[in-house]
Amino acid sequence: MAVRLPRPHRDDVRISVGGLLGGFALWGVGLFSRTPDDPISLVDPGWVVLIPLVVMAGCELMRRTRPRAALLIGTVALTADLLTRGSLVTVVMFTDLVYAAVLYGSPGAARRIPWITGLITVIATVWPVAAWRKPEGLLIGAFTGLVTFTPAATGWIVRNHRDTAIAERLRAEQTALLAEMDRTQAVTAERARMARELHDMVANHLSAIAIHSTAALSLDDPTTSKEALSVIRENSVDGLAEMRRLIGILRDGSGDREPAAAPTLDGLGSLVDSARTNGLDVVLETDHADGLPAPVELAVYRIVQESLTNALKHASPGAVTVGVAQRDGCLTACVSSPYGDRDEPRAPGSGAGLVGMRERVALLHGTFEAGPEDSPTGKVWAVRATLPLSQGESA
Structure with a gap:
């Protein structure tokens, strides 16, 4: 099977044609590099x-396509040119082959050719001077260096600049790619954070509204309906206020752009009171020091808030226990509610609450568990989160 040679570059074709036409022009006017009586010229006919x-x-x-082969064949052609009357164009094209072999050749060839041409230049300088004992011998070395070492060194310099430019461009592209990845991750993380905040702040109020509105519609009792409507109004007002604060943070130039103060463990009492107003029998037990890291306090508050919301929607009748304790450099929150078979939840849910709690704990490198378990009072649904305080201080 015949090997198909690569197609030459169009610039190489121009160089070849230009050199060929220039050489024919010099030959046509009878301009050669050496005279017929030059001792180095062995072949006299000018053609x-x-x-x-x-x-x-x-x-x-x-x-470009085969620089090594081109240089080897060109070296043979240059040697043959030395045996004739010589053409300046042939010598000029040879210097271009040396330059191209360094610039377009393999990395090994690019390193070796300048050393080889430099050694040839030194030999061509020292040997004529030592043999003839005349300073004119230096001209041979200078001409040899001009034809061999100079284009090789030039090719090496240009290649280094080209490789440096390519490396810088790749580095810039990688930097831009990493920046885009960081931006995408930051946007994704911010969207997840806002989704957690929106769910935790609003879901509790909307669940209470859904439950009490159902009670008001199903019971034909003016007193019960009035109490339910009071709870609905209270949760509607609170939920609307929190939504306004959140929208004010998200939108530039709209209302209160400053974020509301982050909830702390001091607000657990009010949170439990609100849950009791919504119909839960909640018992709160706390044992922790003051001045805990703000990220840990916020995470525990949101976990308790979401757990109470889930208990309001899914728990069976009975007491809900909320416990927050500080032990061995960690803050542990546990919320347990009666667990039993229910025909359907008191309010619809999407399951995003457990996902949000798990994400909050993961961000602070804690542990999270949620599921049914046995207790002295019967089967309960327990949510446990343990958060290291050291991670909260560095967050």
């Missing part, structure tokens, strides 16, 4: 100079 010229022009077609 022979065209053979290395054509070969060198063909090598220019491979300067």
Whole structure:
């Protein structure tokens, strides 16, 4: 199967054609590098100079696609040119092949060629001076360096600049990609945080509204309906106020842009009183020091709030116990409610509450458990969250 050679670059074609036409022009006017009586010229006919010229022009077609092969063949063509009257265009095209071999060749070739051409330049300088004992021998070394080492060094410098530019561009693209990933993660995290806050602040009030409105509609008792409507109004007003505060934070230039004070454990009493107003029999037990980290206090408050909301919707009749205790550098919250078979919840739920509680605990590197378990008073649904205080201080 025949091997298909790669197509030469259009710029290489231009260089090859231009060099070939320039060489033919010099040959046509009889302009050569050496005179017929030059001792180095072994072939006298002037047309022979065209053979290395054509070969060198063909090598220019491979300067990008096969730089190593082009340089090897070009070296042979240059050696043959030395045996003729010589063409300046052939020498110029050879310097371009040396430059291209360093610039487009393999990394190993790019490192070796400057060293090899530098060694050749040193030999071409020292040997004529030592052999002829004349300073004119330095001209041979200077010409050799101009033809070999100079284009090799130039190619090495250009290649280093090109590689540096590519590396900087890749680094900039990676930096931009990482910045975009960080921005996306930050947006996702902020959306999740806002979803948790919105759920925890509003779900409790809306659940109470749904439960008491159902009671008001199902019971034909003016006194009960009036009490239910009072609870509904209270929860509606509180929920609306919290929604306004949240919207004020989200929207620029609308109302109160300052965030409301974060709930603390001191507000658990009011939270429990509100749950009792909504119809829960709640017992609160606390044992903790003052001045706890704000992220831990907020997380515990929201977990207790969501647990009471779930108890209001799903718990069987009976006492709900809320316990908050500080032990061994951790703050533990436990909410247990009677667990039994119910035909349906008192208010619909989406299941996002447990997800939000678990996310809050995970952000503070704590542990979270929720599920049914046995107790001395019967089967209960227990929610337990243990939060290390050290993580809250660093949050």
